[in-house]
Amino acid sequence: MKVDGVSYRSIWRDPSETTVTVVDQTLLPHRFDTLKLMNVADAIDAIKRMVVRGAPLIGVTGAYGYAMALRDDPSDANVDAAFDAINAARPTAVNLRWALEILRREIRDLAPDDRAVAAYVVADRLRAEDIETNGAIAEQGARLVREIYEANGRSRPVNILTHCNTGWIACVDWGTALGVIYRAHDDGIPVHVWVDETRPRNQGASLTTWELGSHGVPHTLIVDNAGGHLMQHGQVDICLVGADRVTASGDACNKIGTYLKALAAKDNHVPFYVVLPGSTIDWNMEDGVAEIEIEERASDEVTHISGVAGDGSIVKVRLAPKGTKVGNPAFDVTPARLVTGLVTERGVAEASRAGLLGLYPEKA
Ligand SMILES: CSC[C@H]1O[C@H](OP(=O)(O)O)[C@H](O)[C@@H]1O
Numbered sequence: 001m002k003v004d005g006v007s008y009r010s011i012w013r014d015p016s017e018t019t020v021t022v023v024d025q026t027l028l029p030h031r032f033d034t035l036k037l038m039n040v041a042d043a044i045d046a047i048k049r050m051v052v053r054g055a056p057l058i059g060v061t062g063a064y065g066y067a068m069a070l071r072d073d074p075s076d077a078n079v080d081a082a083f084d085a086i087n088a089a090r091p092t093a094v095n096l097r098w099a100l101e102i103l104r105r106e107i108r109d110l111a112p113d114d115r116a117v118a119a120y121v122v123a124d125r126l127r128a129e130d131i132e133t134n135g136a137i138a139e140q141g142a143r144l145v146r147e148i149y150e151a152n153g154r155s156r157p158v159n160i161l162t163h164c165n166t167g168w169i170a171c172v173d174w175g176t177a178l179g180v181i182y183r184a185h186d187d188g189i190p191v192h193v194w195v196d197e198t199r200p201r202n203q204g205a206s207l208t209t210w211e212l213g214s215h216g217v218p219h220t221l222i223v224d225n226a227g228g229h230l231m232q233h234g235q236v237d238i239c240l241v242g243a244d245r246v247t248a249s250g251d252a253c254n255k256i257g258t259y260l261k262a263l264a265a266k267d268n269h270v271p272f273y274v275v276l277p278g279s280t281i282d283w284n285m286e287d288g289v290a291e292i293e294i295e296e297r298a299s300d301e302v303t304h305i306s307g308v309a310g311d312g313s314i315v316k317v318r319l320a321p322k323g324t325k326v327g328n329p330a331f332d333v334t335p336a337r338l339v340t341g342l343v344t345e346r347g348v349a350e351a352s353r354a355g356l357l358g359l360y361p362e363k364a
Pocket of ligand 1: 053054055056163164165166167170171175176177203241242243244254255256330
């Protein structure tokens, strides 16, 4: 995507180098800056601190971190040690393990001296595939938006509610739910996006507004708790959200607060679609509420908030009294029964095992 007229992806590697560069999302929207990841420790730190975030991008960053680990120590012992260390960086998005498992499978039987070069080839491939996959997702999802626009007699923009950030900086490019919105907008379908601020890390307020503003997509920032009210008053035509892990039965794990939006959507008969690449499906899980590990993040994400001061510096201020006890689950699970459909690169499926196997028959 473009930033001030310059095309960027969220992560890239100079072919002559074994390090990678990422957009530092902790500085957005106040400052656009990049960060060079020199080794596996840097990659793990970037994932943990959410310098890079978003299920698909976490997976690609993990793959490059694995390649850097094997660059520095290609031994059999490190093949598994590096896998475990990177996989532990954040537990909920399945894309991290998915990417690491692909890479380990393709390098483990090679001679140690051949592992690093092969690992970079795999990581580069996963990066390229993410861009292609998200382009296909956008095409599939834009049809849904067009159908609503046509059903309204082309009389007004399509009002879309989205949660968190699912754009090009949550992936390598385009995005998932936001990728659908970009494609509909670029295809000339008038849209307006209600952007959930998405407490506590404010990915919506800080990242989605920045992305949509950069691309010229009309949008309105709202507090997380406003979505149900807007749906009650007919202000939302469709909800489009991302996912960090979708079970084989269609339960969707996503940023905390998604489940509450799905409940409001159900109560107000608003279509609720989860937008994801096939890499986000966990075929080994059935019951998302019971089985998906929900990351518990640091208390200061809730007790403090970051922003830009009058002198342009980025500061963090305290909201709650010292000593306040905090709970900070970073995700929740929307049961399949509340999901209208799953938008993937292969098409739109009912949120069920049968629906997903219809798109991915090889997983039967
Ligand atoms: C396109 S996946 C984006 C997905 O990841 C976000 O979580 P986080 O910002 O903590 O990495 C959120 O759940 C989004 O829906």
